[in-house]
Amino acid sequence: MKIAILGAGNVGAALASAWIRSGHQIVFGARDAASPKTASAAARLGARVAAVPTAAAECDIVVLATPWDGTRAAIESCGSLAGKTVIDCTNPLKSDLSGLAVGTENSGGELVAGWAKGASVFKCFNQTGAENMADAARYPTRPVMFVAGDDAARKPAVLQLARDAGFEALDAGPLSAARVLEPLAMLWIHLAYRCGMGRDFAFALTRPR
Ligand SMILES: NC(=O)c1ccc[n+]([C@@H]2O[C@H](COP(=O)([O-])OP(=O)(O)OC[C@H]3O[C@@H](n4cnc5c(N)ncnc54)[C@H](OP(=O)(O)O)[C@@H]3O)[C@@H](O)[C@H]2O)c1
Known part of the structure; x- marks a missing residue:
């Protein structure tokens, strides 16, 4: 797939x-497509770099891996995302990482779906x-990697991308489940940084036999 x-x-x-490694083709959408830092990261990985709207137009799958406070601008700089599969890896973290800026009755994933009009949005890899x-x-x-999204027809492809990245992929239901997947990310961050577990976990x- 071209992503x-x-x-x-x-x-x-x-x-x-x-x-x-799993055989997909990657194009990074960059705000500064001429950035030497992005070019060298892409070259090291075997990916390409393009301007954000070009990368988004070329691919059916658009992955958001931007800081929360830049995510809306990143989406808006794509042009139309109607008809695309958008995978939202972001977490709506407060700037001091002390918690989530959005939650319980809404989620970053649902805000993303409002900004990426006409796209099928999935919360995953957050x-x-x-x-x-x-x-x-x-x-x-x-x-494990949970996938939340409303488009049942496109969800198998997103679950497969999670498997391709080495995870046990699980369907967590509709996009509104981002309301629980974003706090799950917060738990990982809490354990890593507040509880001293570090990042290697x-x-x-697991299920009963
Ligand atoms: N780090 C983790 O372990 C982790 C895990 C799960 C989820 N997340 C979430 O994933 C997201 C990314 O985290 P990260 O650690 O990968 O951040 P990062 O290392 O700071 O990278 C962010 C990238 O986003 C780019 N960017 C910012 N605004 C942009 C825009 N308007 N258009 C295009 N690109 C833009 C930056 O490019 P420039 O060079 O142009 O600034 C940079 O390449 C965050 O929302 C975070 O909460 C992170």
Whole structure:
């Protein structure tokens, strides 16, 4: 698949490396397509760089890997996203990382769906650290990745992209489940930074025999 990733930072680069290993083609949509930093990150990974609207126009799948406070601008700079699959990896974090700026009766994912008019929006790849997205296979049990979104026809492709990145992919229901997936990300951040666990852990799912 040809996938546009907006943001070539921790999450964008991690997903690009995992998906390129799985045979996908990646184009980073950058605000500054001539940025040497983005060009060298892309070259190292085997991805391309294009201006945001060009990358979004080229691909049926557009991944948001931008800081929350830049996400609306990133979406608006795409031009129309109608008909696209948009995968929202963002977390609506407060700037001091002390908590979520949106929640319980709304979610970042639902706000994204309002901004990306006409797109099928999925919340995914927000619930674990970027290192785990780059290399989920380093764990003895496959880490879990939940996918929330309303478009049943397109959800299997998003679940497959989570599997392609090495996760046990689970359908978490409609996009409104972003209201619980974003706090799940907050739990990961809380454990990593407030509870001193560091970043080398991932959530996994187990079931009775
Ligand atoms: N880091 C993690 O472990 C992790 C895990 C799960 C979810 N998340 C979430 O994923 C998102 C990205 O996190 P990150 O750690 O990858 O951030 P990051 O390393 O700071 O990278 C952010 C990227 O977004 C780009 N960007 C910013 N505004 C943009 C715009 N308007 N158009 C296009 N690109 C734009 C930046 O490019 P410039 O060079 O132009 O600034 C940069 O490449 C956040 O919402 C975060 O909460 C992070």
